[in-house]
Amino acid sequence: xxxxxxxxxxxxxxxxxxxxxxxxxxxxxxxxxxxxxxxxxxxxxxxxxxxxxxxxxxxxxxxxxxxxxxxxxxxxxxxxxxxxxxxxxxxxxxxxxxxxxxxxxxxxxxxxxxxxxxxxxxxxxxxxxxxxxxxxxxxxxxxxxxxxxxxxxxxxxxxxxxxxxxxxxxxxxxxxxxxxxxxxxxxxxxxxxxxxxxxxxxxxxxxxxxxxxxxxxxxxxxxxxxxxxxxxxxxxxxxxxxxxxxxxxxxxxxxxxxxxxxxxxxxxxxxxxxxxxxxxxxxxxxxxxxxxxxxxxxxxxxxxxxxxxxxxxxxxxxxxxxxxxxxxxxxxxxxxxxxxxxxxxxxxxxxxxxxxxxxxxxxxxxxxxxxxxxxxxxxxxxxxxxxxxxxxxxxxxxxxxxxxxxxxxxxxxxxxxxxxxxxxxxxxxxxxxxxxxxxxxxxxxxxxxxxxxxxxxxxxxxxx
Numbered sequence: 129x130x131x132x133x134x135x136x137x138x139x140x141x142x143x144x145x146x147x148x149x150x151x152x153x154x155x156x157x158x159x160x161x162x163x164x165x166x167x168x169x170x171x172x173x174x175x176x177x178x179x180x181x182x183x184x185x186x187x188x189x190x191x192x193x194x195x196x197x198x199x200x201x202x203x204x205x206x207x208x209x210x211x212x213x214x215x216x217x218x219x220x221x222x223x224x225x226x227x228x229x230x231x232x233x234x235x236x237x238x239x240x241x242x243x244x245x246x247x248x249x250x251x252x253x254x255x256x257x258x259x260x261x262x263x264x265x266x267x268x269x270x271x272x273x274x275x276x277x278x279x280x281x282x283x284x285x286x287x288x289x290x291x292x293x294x295x296x297x298x299x300x301x302x303x304x305x306x307x308x309x310x311x312x313x314x315x316x317x318x319x320x321x322x323x324x325x326x327x328x329x330x331x332x333x334x335x336x337x338x339x340x341x342x343x344x345x346x347x348x349x350x351x352x353x354x355x356x357x358x359x360x361x362x363x364x365x366x367x368x369x370x371x372x373x374x375x376x377x378x379x380x381x382x383x384x385x386x387x388x389x390x391x392x393x394x395x396x397x398x399x400x401x402x403x404x405x406x407x408x409x410x411x412x413x414x415x416x417x418x419x420x421x422x423x424x425x426x427x428x429x430x431x432x433x434x435x436x437x438x439x440x441x442x443x444x445x446x447x448x449x450x451x452x453x454x455x456x457x458x459x460x461x462x463x464x465x466x467x468x469x470x471x472x473x474x475x476x477x478x479x480x481x482x483x484x485x486x487x488x489x490x491x492x493x494x495x496x497x498x499x500x501x502x503x504x505x506x507x508x509x510x511x512x513x514x515x516x517x518x519x520x521x522x523x524x525x526x527x528x529x530x531x532x533x534x535x536x537x538x539x540x541x542x543x544x545x546x547x548x549x550x551x552x553x554x555x556x557x558x559x560x561x562x563x564x565x566x567x568x569x570x571x572x573x574x575x576x577x578x579x580x581x582x583x584x585x586x587x588x589x590x591x592x
Contacts, residue, residue, distance in 0.1 A: 132179040143182045150190055158202035158572070162549030165196045198552070203572035204581055207554040209366070209394050209524070211426035212570040213477075220480030221428045224473050231264075231473040233453070233461035240462060243475035249482050250433055253490070254396045254419060255405070257412050261442075262435040263465045264474040268393040268420040271434040273316040274442070274466060275416030276304075279358045279387040280320055281441040282415070286356040286385060292444050296321035305330050305348055306360035307340025307372060310391055313360055327360075336518065336559050338362070338370035342377060349384040356385040363408050364395020367558045367565065368518035368526050371395060374410030388413065393420040393432075394569060398522060400491045404498065407522070424494065424523075426571045427477040439465070497523050497568040500578045504566060507582050513589040517558045526556070528563040529589060538562040541588055550584035 129137075136143060154161075170192050199205055201212045213221070227239075234240040247262040265271050280299070284291035289298045296302075304317060304327045314324040331344035340361070349357060361372040378388060390411060396419045398404040399411070411417065415438065421431040436442055443456045447464040456464040463469045482490075505520035508527050517526045529537055542555055542564055553564040566581065 130179070132181045136182045139182075143186070146183065146186055150186065150194070154194065155201065158199050161199045161202070163199045163202060163205050164546040164549065164552045165198050166546060167196070169196060200552075201570075203570050203574065203577040204551040205570065206566040206568060206581065207552045209420075209423045209567040209569050211423050212572055213428050214426045214481045214485065214571055216484030217425075217427040217477040217481040220477035223480075224476045227473070227476075229473040231471050231475070232463035232469050239473045239475075242479055243462065243473065246475040246479045246482065247433060247435075250419070250421075250478070251435060253400065253482075253487060254392070254417075255399045255408065255411055256417065256435055259437050260412070260417070260435040261439045262433050263462050264471070264478075265432050265434055265466055265468075266430040266474075267422065267432045268310070268391070268418055269312040269315060270467070271393075271418035271420065271432045272310070272312050272389070272391060273319055274434045274446075275389045275418055275436065276313070276316045276322070276358065276360075277320055277445045278416055278436050278438055278442050279389055280322060281445050282387045282438060283356050283358070285441065290444075302326050303328060303352055303355070303357040304360060305345060305357060305386075306362070307332050307345075308338040308362055308365045308367075308370065309360050310362070310366060310393070313391065338365040338368055340372050340377070342373055342380070345377065346380055346383075349380060349386060352384075354385065356387070359386045359388050361388060361390045361414070362395070363390050363392035363411060364398070364522065367524070367556050367563075369395060369522040369524045370518075371398075371407045371521075374408065374413065376410075378410050378413035387415045389416045389418070390414040391418045393418055394423040395522070397424040397490070397494050400487065400494045401498070403495075404522060421478055424497075424569045425478060425481065425490070426493065426569070427481055431474045431478065434466075493571045494523075497570070497573060500573055500575065501525055501566070501568040503575065503578050504568075504582060508585070511586060511589070513592075514585065517561060517563050523568045525566040525568075526558055526563055527566070527585075528558075528561055529592070533562055535562040537592060538564065540592060544588040544591065545584055548584050548588060551581045553585075 200210050229237050229239040231239045231243055251260050281291050283299055302322045307330050314327055318324050330348050331341045333339050333341050361374055361377050363371055398407045417435040419433050421427050422429045443460050443464050446466055447456050448469055501523045502520045505516055505525045508514045509516050513530055514527050515530045517528055546552055553566050556563050556565050
């Protein structure tokens with residue numbers, strides 16, 4: 129054995145304690161660290177010819193790279209829709225690497241059974257029935273891709289084509305209808321050979337909404353004259369967390385042939401709060417569902433789950449034909465359900481956190497985040513230099529400058545906020561107006577954090 133490997137193995141407990149101390153200091157300092165990391169990055173170093181051991185690697189990381197990592201795990205990182213890492217999920221993530229399971233199949237490990245249990249818990253959490261099965265994937269992009277791949281196979285079933293063998297071209301033109309699809313939907317259509325240009329926008333509800341007009345969707349489906357299609361519905365849009373009427377869309381199946389895929393990347397968590405659960409009424413009627421877990425479940429990147437009612441079609445798409453892997457059975461291994469054959473035990477951090485905090489713990493996180501988003505929205509609505517572009521429907525505040533909100537000025541506001549270090553917001557364009565988004569999904573965020581964010585936004589906007 130290489131001398132450095134042997135030395136690290138002999139001192140492994142000590143090395144892990146050192147890493148624990150570095151991690152603890154990083155997490156303890158989240159309240160005071162700059163939320164975003166700006167400035168020049170270190171020059172690229174040469175590849176080490178002779179290793180110097182884990183201790184030296186840890187020291188060099190701490191010195192060269194740790195100062196430039198964002199405080200995205202902290203309570204005032206409001207960019208994108210980024211959760212943090214609960215204490216229990218961090219524990220589970222460390223153990224995921226320590227046990228180093230390949231969760232592709234059930235042979236020789238209980239990891240697959242743990243994932244199945246966790247998926248069942250998540251389905252129950254989101255109000256999905258036993259007809260839905262699921263699997264862990266990396267994120268919403270992959271979850272949407274898997275769901276739309278199953279939809280593609282369903283189209284083939286309707287048209288008499290075995291898409292997994294004949295290819296997407298055998299389908300001919302495919303119609304994909306949606307009101308406000310996330311960008312990952314277009315990416316998925318590109319990957320699947322359907323094509324980005326097959327995504328057809330459907331009229332939205334009036335009043336600067338992002339929810340689809342179901343009457344317009346009905347007409348668009350009728351215009352297809354019975355040809356099957358895919359409908360991508362939204363349970364929580366990115367800009368304003370608007371929700372399509374899932375029940376009304378599902379009811380259209382009585383007259384039209386379509387696969388209903390629901391992108392509920394973070395909106396599915398509305399189901400946890402009695403006050404907001406009506407927003408996702410009808411989710412169980414979906415043929416496939418996307419939910420991102422490194423958002424509101426607050427587990428480490430990368431983690432998401434996908435659900436479907438047609439696991440048979442999922443196996444048709446993703447099964448891995450090899451004698452050493454074995455054929456898919458009635459309860460197929462996960463290597464037959466997702467694009468990955470090699471896959472880490474992503475379920476373990478989620479299992480830890482759900483076990484530690486349960487439905488009640490996550491309901492509290494969701495309701496507190498929503499309350500803080502509304503607190504910030506109400507305060508911004510009263511400021512002279514800023515205005516809301518949409519009501520705060522759940523956990524995202526969409527705001528812009530009151531006067532002359534050009535892209536240049538809004539970008540300057542975003543840079544000023546990042547440079548100040550108190551908070552981080554991401555840019556968007558809503559209704560043709562450049563804007564910023566503040567997305568509340570971190571388990572640590574409190575009223576005090578919201579006050580600090582408001583002070584930073586107020587000061588930055590007044591200085592423009």
